[in-house]
Amino acid sequence: xxxxxxxxxxxxxxxxxxxxxxxxxxxxxxxxxxxxxxxxxxxxxxxxxxxxxxxxxxxxxxxxxxxxxxxxxxxxxxxxxxxxxxxxxxxxxxxxxxxxxxxxxxxxxxxxxxxxxxxxxxxxxxxxxxxxxxxxxxxxxxxxxxxxxxxxxxxxxxxxxxxxxxxxxxxxxxxxxxxxxxxxxxxxxxxxxxxxxxxxxxxxxxxxxxxxxxxxxxxxxxxxxxxxxxxxxxxxxxxxxxxxxxxxxxxxxxxxxxxxxxxxxxxxxxxxxxxxxxxxxxxxxxxxxxxxxxxxxxxxxxxxxxxxxxxxxxxxxxxxxxxxxxxxxxxxxxxxxxxxxxxx
Numbered sequence: 001x002x003x004x005x006x007x008x009x010x011x012x013x014x015x016x017x018x019x020x021x022x023x024x025x026x027x028x029x030x031x032x033x034x035x036x037x038x039x040x041x042x043x044x045x046x047x048x049x050x051x052x053x054x055x056x057x058x059x060x061x062x063x064x065x066x067x068x069x070x071x072x073x074x075x076x077x078x079x080x081x082x083x084x085x086x087x088x089x090x091x092x093x094x095x096x097x098x099x100x101x102x103x104x105x106x107x108x109x110x111x112x113x114x115x116x117x118x119x120x121x122x123x124x125x126x127x128x129x130x131x132x133x134x135x136x137x138x139x140x141x142x143x144x145x146x147x148x149x150x151x152x153x154x155x156x157x158x159x160x161x162x163x164x165x166x167x168x169x170x171x172x173x174x175x176x177x178x179x180x181x182x183x184x185x186x187x188x189x190x191x192x193x194x195x196x197x198x199x200x201x202x203x204x205x206x207x208x209x210x211x212x213x214x215x216x217x218x219x220x221x222x223x224x225x226x227x228x229x230x231x232x233x234x235x236x237x238x239x240x241x242x243x244x245x246x247x248x249x250x251x252x253x254x255x256x257x258x259x260x261x262x263x264x265x266x267x268x269x270x271x272x273x274x275x276x277x278x279x280x281x282x283x284x285x286x287x288x289x290x291x292x293x294x295x296x297x298x299x300x301x302x303x304x305x306x307x308x309x310x311x312x313x314x315x316x317x318x319x320x321x322x323x324x325x326x327x328x329x330x331x332x333x334x335x336x337x338x339x340x341x342x343x344x
Contacts, residue, residue: 037230039099041073041092044119048193051119052099053092057084061130061153061338063331064120065091066112066144068135068318069241072098072231074224076320082328087335090125092116096199096240098231104190104197107243109143109251114189117148128153130334132327134320136161136244139251142304145264154268154334155305158319158327162297163255172284178252186250199239216321261303268337268344269305270330272319273298275312307337309344 041054054073055062063083065076073091083089094112095103103115120129128151133141138160145152166174217225231237277294279287302310311330315323337344 036099037227042123043099044122046103046115046118046122047191049095049101049103049191050099051092051095051101051103051115053090053119053123054080055088055090055123055125056080057086057088059087061087061128061335062120062125063087063089063130063132063335064116064125065089066116066131066133066137066141067091067094067097068137069244070232070237071134071137072227074098074220074227074231075318077220077224078324079320079327079331082324083331086332088125089331090120090123092119094240094244096234096236098227098234102197102199102236102240104193105243106187106247107240108186108189108247109140110147110186111189112140112244113144113147114191116144117151118191127151128338130154130156130331130338132156132158132331133160134158135317136248138162138301139248139255142263143251145267152264152267153338155264155270156327156330156334157269157271157301158330159272159274159313159317160298160301162301163252163260164293165297166285166290166293168283172282174283174285178249178256181249181253183253184250186247199236216316216318219321219324260300262306264305266307267305268334269302269308270334270344271298271302271308271310272313272327272330273310274317274319275314278316307343309333 039052039054041052043050044053052073065073065080067073067075073093076091080089080091093100095101095107095115104111120127127148130153131141131144133139133155135158138157139162141155141157145155161177163178165177167177169175213225213228217228220228273295277291279290281287283290299310302308311326313319313323313326315326319327333344
C-alpha cells in the first residue's frame, strides 16, 4: 500500500515513494485546464496566496478534514453531507491543490498547520476542533494537535500513515517512513510568499489528460467525478506534494526516536483501520510481515490518547469513498464525547 493513492486514473497513474525527493510520478502528466469550475467554498486570502475552505452544517465542535496526498475537499462530499446533519464541518484544499493557490515552501507539517489555522480563523471558525486526518493527513493533524493543543477537542485518524510504516519506493523496494530523513531542523512556517516559493517547472504539458476515473470514484455525484479530472490536471499539485513528502520524513524520524504514547493525554481519539491490508508478495518484504507491521502501527496510533478506540473497517484505504457511513459514525462519536467532556 502506498501513501499516495494508487490507480487514481485507470492505467494512467502510478505512485511511488522516492526517498531522495519523495516524488509521486504521473505516468501521463497533464497540464492545467484553461478555466476553473466555481469553488463550493470560500477562497481565503492568507497574504499572497488563497486557500479554498468549504464549511457546511451548524453546531459545535466544528469538524475539520485534512486530506491524504492527491486528495481534495470534494472527495469528502459523502461524509461531509452526513456530518453536516449533526454539527459543522469544514473540508479544504491544501495549497497547490484544486482551487487553492501554491503556498510558501517548504511544505512542512508546521506550514500546513499554520495555513489551515489561519484560514479557519479568517472564515470565523473557532475551536476546539475535531480534526479528521486521512492517510498522509493523519500525521498532519497529529502535528496540529501538538502545536495548537488548546484548539483541538478530538481526533479521528482514517487509515492514517504512521512513523515506521513501510511503503514502496519503486520496483520491489520498500522503505520505512522516517528512514530517509536527513536530520534537518524544521524551518519556522510563514505566510508571505517569496520568489523561491513559486512552483517548479512541470514536465510535458502536452500529455493527454486521462479520461477514465478509478471505479472507487463512481460513488461520487457526476459533478465531483468531473472535478477529479480537472483537479488532477493542475500542475501545481506535483510541486506541493514533492515538498510535503520530502519534509514529512523529518517528522516521522523524530517520532520514531521519541515515545509517542499518551501524547494527546485524554483527548478523544478514534483510529479507523482497514481490517485487511490487501498486500501481495510483490515487494522485498513478505506480505505477512507487511500486514503484521501495519496492524502494529495502527494499534500504536490508538495509544496516543488514554481516551481512544480503534475500529476495524472492512474497506479499502479510501474510507471516505468506500465506507462513508463508518467514517461519519466515528466522527459523531468523537463529537459527542467532546460535547459531554467525557469518555468515548
